[in-house]
Amino acid sequence: MKPSVFVHHAxxxxxxxxxxxxxxxxxxxxxxxxxSLIPMLNxxxxxPGHLVDINRVAGLDTVEVTADAVxxxxxxxxxxxxxxxGAFVHxxxxxxxxxxxxxxxxxxxxxxVGSIAHADPCAEMPAVLALTSGYVEVASSRGTRTVAAxxxxxxxxxxxxxEDEMVTGASFGxxxxxxxxxxxxxxxxxxxxxxxxxxxxxxxxxxxxxxxRASFVSVTPTPDxxxxxxxxxxxxxxxxxxxKAADLAREHVDPETDIHASAQYRRMLVGVLIAxxxxxxxxxxxxxxxxx
Amino acid sequence: xxxxxxTPGTDAEALSAEPLVEITLRVNDVLHTAAAPTRRLLSDFLxxxxxxxxxxxxxxxxxxxxxxxxxDGAPIRSCLMFAVSAQxxxxxxVEGLAMNAVQQxxxxxxxxxxxxxxxxxxxxxxxxxxxxxxxxxAEAREAISGNxxxxxxxxxIVRSVLRAAEIQVLRAAEIQVLRxxxxxxxxxx
Numbered sequence: 001m002k003p004s005v006f007v008h009h010a011x012x013x014x015x016x017x018x019x020x021x022x023x024x025x026x027x028x029x030x031x032x033x034x035x036s037l038i039p040m041l042n043x044x045x046x047x048p049g050h051l052v053d054i055n056r057v058a059g060l061d062t063v064e065v066t067a068d069a070v071x072x073x074x075x076x077x078x079x080x081x082x083x084x085x086g087a088f089v090h091x092x093x094x095x096x097x098x099x100x101x102x103x104x105x106x107x108x109x110x111x112x113v114g115s116i117a118h119a120d121p122c123a124e125m126p127a128v129l130a131l132t133s134g135y136v137e138v139a140s141s142r143g144t145r146t147v148a149a150x151x152x153x154x155x156x157x158x159x160x161x162x163e164d165e166m167v168t169g170a171s172f173g174x175x176x177x178x179x180x181x182x183x184x185x186x187x188x189x190x191x192x193x194x195x196x197x198x199x200x201x202x203x204x205x206x207x208x209x210x211x212x213r214a215s216f217v218s219v220t221p222t223p224d225x226x227x228x229x230x231x232x233x234x235x236x237x238x239x240x241x242x243x244k245a246a247d248l249a250r251e252h253v254d255p256e257t258d259i260h261a262s263a264q265y266r267r268m269l270v271g272v273l274i275a276x277x278x279x280x281x282x283x284x285x286x287x288x289x290x291x292x
Numbered sequence: 293x294x295x296x297x298x299t300p301g302t303d304a305e306a307l308s309a310e311p312l313v314e315i316t317l318r319v320n321d322v323l324h325t326a327a328a329p330t331r332r333l334l335s336d337f338l339x340x341x342x343x344x345x346x347x348x349x350x351x352x353x354x355x356x357x358x359x360x361x362x363x364d365g366a367p368i369r370s371c372l373m374f375a376v377s378a379q380x381x382x383x384x385x386v387e388g389l390a391m392n393a394v395q396q397x398x399x400x401x402x403x404x405x406x407x408x409x410x411x412x413x414x415x416x417x418x419x420x421x422x423x424x425x426x427x428x429x430a431e432a433r434e435a436i437s438g439n440x441x442x443x444x445x446x447x448x449i450v451r452s453v454l455r456a457a458e459i460q461v462l463r464a465a466e467i468q469v470l471r472x473x474x475x476x477x478x479x480x481x
Contacts, residue, residue, distance in 0.1 A: 001352040005310055008330035008376055031377075038372045039353035042333075051330075055377050079366070103438030105416060106354060108366045109373065190437040 003041035007050045014060070014139060014168060017052050022141040024050040025163035031055070032074055035102070035110035036118045052166070060168065065090050069134070069171040074114070078107035078125075091174050092284075093132065093181035097124045097199060100183065103191040117167040119152075119159040119222075122193045124185070126153060127223040131199045131215040132173040140165040153222035179203045180285030182277040185217055186269050188260060194218045195261045196269040198249070202237070202281040209235050209282065212245065214274055219255040219266050226252045228278075237282035245278055246271035315375050319344065320388030330376045335359040337375030338385060346386040346411050350440070357439030360412040361385050367419045386411035393459035394418050394452070403452035405443035412439050417453055426457055 007024075011017040021028060028050035031037055040046040054060065060073035065086040072081060081087055082098040101107055101115070101124050115125045116136060129136075130149040138145050141164065152159050161167065175181065185197030197217030203210045212228040228245050235241040255266035312327040319342060326341035333352075338344045338361070350356035352371045359370040362384035370383075389395060394417045397403065404410045413436060420427070420435040427435060432453035433446070441449060 002333070002336075003331045005329070006331060008313075008374070010376070031374075034374075034377075035354060035369075035372055038333075038374075041331075042352050042371070053374070053377055103357075104420075104435075105357065105360055105367045105369060105438050106372075109363070109368045190434060 001042050003038070004044060004047040006041075006048060009050060009052045010056050011052065011054065012056055012058065014057055015141075017054055017057060017166060018139055018141045018164070020050070020052050021164045021166060024052075025165075028052055028163075030117070030166045032114040033077060033110035034114075035106050036114070036120065054166070063087055068174050070094065070174065071169060071171045072112055073169050074111060074167060076112055078110050078112055078115070079104065081112050082107065091132070091172055093128055093183060093199065093201070094172060096181060096183040097128045100124050100185050100194070100197070106191075113167055113170050116152075116170055117159065117161065119154075119157050121153075121156050121221055121223065122218040124183070124194070124197060124199075124217055127197065127199050127215040127217045128183075129170060129172060130223040130225050131201060131213060132175070133225075134170060134172040136167045137169040137171070138165050139168045144168075150224070156221050175201060176203070178205075178285060180281040180283065182280035182284065184273050184277045184280075186273060193260075196253075196255065196266045196273060198270065198273040198277050200274065200277040200281045202278055202285050204237050204282050204285040207236060207286075209233055209237055209241065212278060212281075214245075214249065214277070216249075216253055216270065219253040219270055221254065237279070237286065239275075239279075242275035242278050246275045249274045313376060315341075315379055317342075317375070317378055317380075318382045320384055321382075328375055330374065332375045333371050334361070334373045334375045334378050334383075335370035337378075338370060338383070341375075344385050344387055348408055348411050350408070350412075355440070356409070356412070357416065358409050358412040360415045360439070362415055362419055365419065365422075367416050384415070386414050389414055389418060392418060393463060394421065394456040396459050397452040397456035398449075401448050401452040401455050403444065403448045409439060409441045409443075413441070413449060417456060421453070421457055421460060425460060427453060429454065 009020045029048040031051045031053045060075040062073050063084045064071045070087045070091045078098055078101050082095050088095045112125050115123050135146045135148045181201045183199045185194035187194050194217045196219045200214045202212045209232045212232045213225055215223050215225045232241050250267050250271045253270050255263045257263045310329045314327055316325040324342050328341050335349050338347045348358040350358035354369045354372045360367050361370045364382050394414050432450050
């Protein structure tokens with residue numbers, strides 16, 4: 001239960017970090033919050049020869065709200081983003097999902113960008129990034145690029161990052177005013193990995209649904225987005241519409257059976273949860289529209 | 293990234309050749325410096341290098357919460373951080389709580405049995421009550437949901453959280469009374 005030997009690098013700037021990755025990336029790993037990586041090191045599921053500890057890199061710990069996005073640096077801890085008032089006001093889905101990320105003590109150290117880079121389909125924030133049509137900023141000594149969420153996640157724990165690249169930030173897209181969002185998940189115990197989770201965004205205009213989308217936690221190999229707009233547009237936001245959406249979602253997901261729950265049970269949960277979050281998102285959309 | 297398990301024997305060889313780094317931490321308001329390999333977990337650094345064995349190590353992968361310490365005032369898992377990453381930061385362990393309201397409440401409410409998980413509960417609850425000084429029972433349960441206890445069944449720990457909140461109020465009131473008395477004495481003189 002102790003990590004194997006590694007060389008510890010503590011760069012002070014992104015450029016220094018990228019230089020280390022250029023040389024050792026094939027046998028290296030970036031360490032930010034470490035709340036997923038260090039358990040893997042402790043259990044020796046991973047044994048990289050080099051760790052690039054970016055905790056001393058300056059300038060990566062800011063949350064910035066722009067006209068169309070909430071941008072976070074690679075060292076923004078989950079707790080910091082959860083408590084950020086500007087981020088909450090302009091993209092409530094962030095806090096709605098972040099309170100489900102593990103326990104508060106883990107969120108104090110774990111970073112949101114680290115969770116995205118880890119690409120765990122059982123994590124909440126990759127699903128949120130996907131639903132907000134967000135992107136990640138990727139850097140290497142060869143240059144920088146932005147990668148849309150739909151292109152970033154290739155499979156469970158697998159992203160399109162090259163070995164000399166690191167994620168320096170992520171941008172969650174803001175929704176238009178009047179759009180409602182909600183997040184729900186089901187866990188065995190408070191703070192556990194979700195057996196299934198659903199994030200939803202719905203817009204309601206003049207009492208009818210005009211668009212609806214959802215993304216999933218723990219039941220799809222990558223956090224892809226299910227567009228329900230064709231199915232629901234023009235329907236009233238009520239139980240009949242949510243039941244149709246639940247049928248489609250149960251077909252869409254691809255859960256696996258493990259020690260915690262059967263695939264069949266997870267599929268059933270998806271139906272229950274999506275009906276719940278769509279209704280919540282629609283009512284918050286209506287509420288906002290009514291205020292305007 | 294290299295994946296796979298370490299073959300037996302290589303660990304001992306690697307250990308003898310493993311370079312050490314000087315690590316300086318402020319623990320319970322005292323500066324400590326010790327040499328350790330960079331892979332030393334903060335939990336082990338506190339226990340082995342600094343001999344502060346109040347911090348307990350349970351699962352070593354962030355699940356049980358026994359190793360929780362305060363890092364610049366906020367609770368973190370000391371088994372999920374390398375000591376070298378904590379360089380120049382302030383750590384509070386259970387030894388630094390100085391018989392606070394939470395500890396008093398655990399004694400009064402029988403909040404511990406074997407005591408193994410207790411240091412993690414005390415640090416977690418201490419930080420929680422600073423931000424939420426008057427929790428409900430449901431909030432108290434949620435506050436301790438990241439800490440495992442195999443003895444108590446949690447009932448008395450929940451009671452301890454609520455009692456600690458009361459004690460904090462009582463102690464604050466006592467301080468007010470003492471200050472008032474001091475002012476009154478000052479007026480007489």
